[in-house]
Amino acid sequence: MRTVDGVFLLRDASSILLKPARDPLLVGAAKGLRKLVRVRPDRCGVITLQRDPRGHGDQSYSLKIRSDRIHLQASGEAGFRYGLLTLTQLIRANRPGIQAMDIEDWPDFPVRGVMLDISRDKVPTLGTLKRLIEMLAGWKINQLQLYMEHTFAYTGHEEVWRGASPLTGSQARELDRLCHGHGIELVPNQNSFGHMERWLKHRRYARLAECTGPWKTPWGEVRRKPSTLNPLHRDSARLVSSLYDQLLPNFSSKRLNVGCDEPWEIGQGRSRGACERQGAGRVYFDYLMKIRRAAGRHGSRILCWSDWIFKYPDLIQELPDDVTPLVWGYEADHPFDRQCARLRSQDLNYYVCPGTSSWCSFGGRTRNCLANLRNAAMQGRRHRAEGYLITDWGDYGHRQYLPVSYAGFLYGAALAWCAKTNVNLDVASELSRHVFEDPTGISGQVWLDAGRVPDLSGVVLNNRSLLFACMQASLGDVSSVEGLAAGKAERMAKRIAELKSAVSKARFGGVDRGLVKEELRVTLAVMNHACQRAQYNVAGRTGGPMRISVRRLEADLERLTERHRAVWLARNRRGGLASSVGYYERNLKEYQALTR
Numbered sequence: 001m002r003t004v005d006g007v008f009l010l011r012d013a014s015s016i017l018l019k020p021a022r023d024p025l026l027v028g029a030a031k032g033l034r035k036l037v038r039v040r041p042d043r044c045g046v047i048t049l050q051r052d053p054r055g056h057g058d059q060s061y062s063l064k065i066r067s068d069r070i071h072l073q074a075s076g077e078a079g080f081r082y083g084l085l086t087l088t089q090l091i092r093a094n095r096p097g098i099q100a101m102d103i104e105d106w107p108d109f110p111v112r113g114v115m116l117d118i119s120r121d122k123v124p125t126l127g128t129l130k131r132l133i134e135m136l137a138g139w140k141i142n143q144l145q146l147y148m149e150h151t152f153a154y155t156g157h158e159e160v161w162r163g164a165s166p167l168t169g170s171q172a173r174e175l176d177r178l179c180h181g182h183g184i185e186l187v188p189n190q191n192s193f194g195h196m197e198r199w200l201k202h203r204r205y206a207r208l209a210e211c212t213g214p215w216k217t218p219w220g221e222v223r224r225k226p227s228t229l230n231p232l233h234r235d236s237a238r239l240v241s242s243l244y245d246q247l248l249p250n251f252s253s254k255r256l257n258v259g260c261d262e263p264w265e266i267g268q269g270r271s272r273g274a275c276e277r278q279g280a281g282r283v284y285f286d287y288l289m290k291i292r293r294a295a296g297r298h299g300s301r302i303l304c305w306s307d308w309i310f311k312y313p314d315l316i317q318e319l320p321d322d323v324t325p326l327v328w329g330y331e332a333d334h335p336f337d338r339q340c341a342r343l344r345s346q347d348l349n350y351y352v353c354p355g356t357s358s359w360c361s362f363g364g365r366t367r368n369c370l371a372n373l374r375n376a377a378m379q380g381r382r383h384r385a386e387g388y389l390i391t392d393w394g395d396y397g398h399r400q401y402l403p404v405s406y407a408g409f410l411y412g413a414a415l416a417w418c419a420k421t422n423v424n425l426d427v428a429s430e431l432s433r434h435v436f437e438d439p440t441g442i443s444g445q446v447w448l449d450a451g452r453v454p455d456l457s458g459v460v461l462n463n464r465s466l467l468f469a470c471m472q473a474s475l476g477d478v479s480s481v482e483g484l485a486a487g488k489a490e491r492m493a494k495r496i497a498e499l500k501s502a503v504s505k506a507r508f509g510g511v512d513r514g515l516v517k518e519e520l521r522v523t524l525a526v527m528n529h530a531c532q533r534a535q536y537n538v539a540g541r542t543g544g545p546m547r548i549s550v551r552r553l554e555a556d557l558e559r560l561t562e563r564h565r566a567v568w569l570a571r572n573r574r575g576g577l578a579s580s581v582g583y584y585e586r587n588l589k590e591y592q593a594l595t596r
Contacts, residue, residue, distance in 0.1 A: 006067035006100035010091065012045035014038045019050040026051060029072075029120050031082045036091055044068060061140075062108035063087060065097075081183050082107075082140050083098035093433075094539055095318075105418075109380065111351065111387030112416035113143030114409055115189065115257075119151050119198075120394030121576030125164045128402070128571040130178060131512075135435070137182035139413035143387070144179055145189040145257055150198035152190070154246050159202050165575025173249040180252060187303070188251045191259030192240045192291050208236050211269035218264065228265040231287035232274055241294035248298045256295045257326070260288060261305035267407065281312025292323060303351070310339060316346055326389065327380075331462055332371035340383035351387030351587075352380035356408025359393040360464035362526045363450030364404045370411060374423060375416035388416035396472065397580035399526070399564070401519040402571055406435050407448055435466040436516060437509025443516075446502050450523060453495050457488045467492070467530035470537065471583070475590045486538045492529040499526050522563045529556050555593035557584060 002518060018026040026049045032048065047070045055062070058076035061083030065071075068074055072087065074080045086105065090098050098208040114136055118124065124132070133144065146167065179186040200209045211225035240258075248256065266284060267275035274283050288304060295302050306325040309316060319325065325352055327339050334422040336352055343350045354376035357369035373390070380388055390412035392405045413423035414430075431444030432570075438444065454466040461469055466484070494580055500521070508517050532548045539548070561584045568577050 001101055001103045001105075003099055004066070007046060007097040008065050008067055008070060008100065009097045011040070011096060012036055012043045012068075013047055014041055015039060015044055015046055016045035019048065019049045022191075023051055025077055026078060029084060032084055032145045032342075033087075036088055039126065040352060045070070048072070049080070055079065056106035057110075059110065060104075061086075063101075063103040063105070064346070065090075065100050065102075067100060068379040068483045070098075076181060078142070079590065081324075085138060085140060088138075104287075107140070107401055108377070108419055109385060109388040111143050111185075111389075112141050112413060113351070113387060113389040114141055115145040115147055115353075115389055115391045115396070117147045117150040117392060117394040118167070119147055120396075120398045121580045122394050122398035122568075123151050123573045123575055124402075124571060125241050125573055126174070128172060128230060129175060132402075133175070133178055133182055133184060135412070136409065137184055137412060138434070140417050142183055143185045143187055143389070145187045145389070145394075146175075147189045147191070147257075147259075148400065149195050151193050152243075152247060154243055157199075157243075159204070159416070161238070162201050165573030169246070169250045172247075173562050174253050176253075181535075183323045185253050186251055187253045187255045188247050189257040189259070190240075190247055190551075191233070191245060191261075192229075192243075193258075193260040193263070193287065194228045194263035195259065196229055197225055200226040203241070205398045208233055209241065209269070210263075210265040210271060213264045215268045215270075228263040230270045231263075231266065231283055232271050237287065237290040237294065240291050241297075244291075244294055244298060244300075254300050255303060255324075256298075256300040257303040258288075258291050258295065258421075259305060260284075260291075261307050261328075274470060279312070281308070281315050284308050284312070285318065286314050288323075292320070296322075305353075306339070306343075306350070310342070313342065316342065318346075319346070319348060321348075324355045324386070325350045327351065327385075328355075328391065330355040330357065330368075330372055330391075331377075331416075332368050332375060334375060336376050336379035337382070338380050340385060344383040349386040351389045352376040352385045353391050354412065355393065356405040356412075357451075358400045358404040358408065359395045359398070361404070361451070361454075361468050362400055362465070362530070363406065363447075363453060363523050364400065364513055365454070365465050366448050366451030367455060369408050371450065372429065373408060373412045373415055374419075377412075377419040378425075381419055388412070390416075394467075397583040399580060399583065400547075401523060401567060403435075403447060403516055403519055404451070404523065407431055407444075407451075408472065410434065436506075436513075438507050440507050442502055442506035443508055443520075445498050446506065446520065449495075449499055450520070450527065453492050453499075453527060456491045457484055458493060459484055467527050467534070470530045470534045471494065471526075472546065472589060473537075475533070475537070475587075475594075483536060484534060489531055489534045489538060493528060493535075496524050496531065506573050514537055515567070518563075522560065522567055525560055525563070529553070529560060532556070550591050550594045554588060554595060557591065559586055561588070 016030045050073045059078040061074040061079040074081045129313045151166045153168045199205045210228045210230045267280045301322040303324040354372045357365040428444040432438040432441045436443040459466045536548045
């Protein structure tokens with residue numbers, strides 16, 4: 001972008017000129033522009049839309065603004081869409097006039113996506129998804145995935161999704177049409193190997209489990225409930241193939257995310273012999289090829305998570321060209337550089353997949369979120385990744401609210417379009433402007449600062465915040481708060497009180513302004529409760545004064561649980577709510593056991 005002298009006054013727009021005149025693409029773009037600019041024949045400013053095959057691909061555009069004219073030029077539909085989006089932002093930010101400038105623009109990553117977890121209890125309403133789609137489209141996101149394990153209404157498998165408020169085929173088709181109209185590819189996403197516990201817990205599917213007894217996670221935890229399909233049982237691939245038969249016809253995309261991450265039990269159960277003879281990597285790879293063929297029968301190319309591919313890197317060279325690995329990692333220092341270089345050395349198309357760091361927290365992990373997104377963008381661009389997919393998970397009850405993820409969506413979208421330009425983006429200010437419509441700038445700052453509160457403890461945990469860990473651990477288990485001093489817990493509580501005070505000064509806008517404000521207040525209240533719980537734990541460990549009574553904790557959490565129910569139902573379907581609330585009810589039972 002280069003600024004020049006002059007200002008185009010919007011009131012001076014006299015006409016919209018199309019070159020060529022009757023090009024349907026330009027006619028559609030002009031109709032969109034007419035919603036933003038009132039054209040008056042007696043004025044002198046001309047807006048020209050011109051199709052030009054030159055440029056940096058279908059998504060590129062050039063925009064020239066002078067005092068007497070605006071000239072938007074692109075080769076294809078996507079380029080005009082993104083050029084108009086940029087012009088829209090300039091108009092809204094600079095009424096009544098736009099600074100004269102030249103812009104030559106194209107994305108760092110051809111694919112810029114968001115993946116939303118709709119299987120960890122929370123299935124958003126159609127209204128919530130529609131508003132999110134419109135928002136993401138405005139940030140030039142062009143792919144959306146809805147991660148599913150058991151939340152699609154598969155015919156013949158009612159026992160799996162009953163009570164979960166699943167997405168239906170007709171709803172998927174409606175979302176697909178909406179996404180298409182906004183320039184977004186809605187990619188079906190059905191985990192097909194690991195994370196199948198919602199299926200395998202039912203007697204009908206138990207025979208397909210890898211393990212029938214206890215098994216051990218990579219970090220040494222012993223579990224008893226199966227989560228991974230037996231890759232050698234012929235009916236495992238048949239089951240997954242039958243799911244694709246129902247799922248894929250509802251989507252216009254010819255891509256399918258088959259998941260296949262974290263199949264932890266491989267080699268610990270029914271596939272042990274084969275893994276000892278062939279290697280666990282080969283057993284995994286052969287199963288992946290089976291479901292690739294199943295997707296291929298629908299003309300779909302598969303995407304899959306890369307954790308097991310990197311665990312057995314010798315298999316990378318065997319990956320077919322139509323398999324797209326998804327390089328995921330959610331900590332600030334994830335080795336995207338090394339992993340991306342490995343895939344690029346095999347000339348594979350792949351995505352980098354950072355996260356919003358919203359899950360296993362209440363207010364997010366702001367510092368980690370921004371650093372993780374930045375790291376993925378820089379290394380993905382350096383090693384020519386095809387896509388940049390921002391993931392948003394909901395582990396342990398999906399107790400964070402949607403606005404916690406907005407910072408990751410916005411900053412990630414900006415980095416995916418042009419990392420060099422947006423690396424130092426003022427995320428708080430842009431959140432206030434583009435999401436919360438708050439002229440004070442306070443709302444975006446408070447949401448980001450809520451995610452910085454746990455940093456005051458000096459305790460750094462992977463994949464979760466300290467305050468979330470305090471709620472997950474039993475009341476008498478202080479191991480999760482090791483190193484947390486009472487003074488630091490009090491410091492966090494004091495900062496939360498300051499943020500609560502700041503909320504009243506913010507001026508939230510938009511149709512959901514009341515809801516966003518309540519979500520923020522409940523978020524801060526839950527974080528404060530976690531601080532009190534931490535103080536109780538610290539006092540019990542050190543023999544200090546019990547300033548927080550169990551009765552007070554009980555009464556506070558009872559109120560918070562009811563507020564959580566209300567806020568949940570404002571954006572999400574009822575299915576999964578009981579499971580989410582169950583985490584708070586477990587805490588309540590601890591308090592009640594000590595007060596009864």
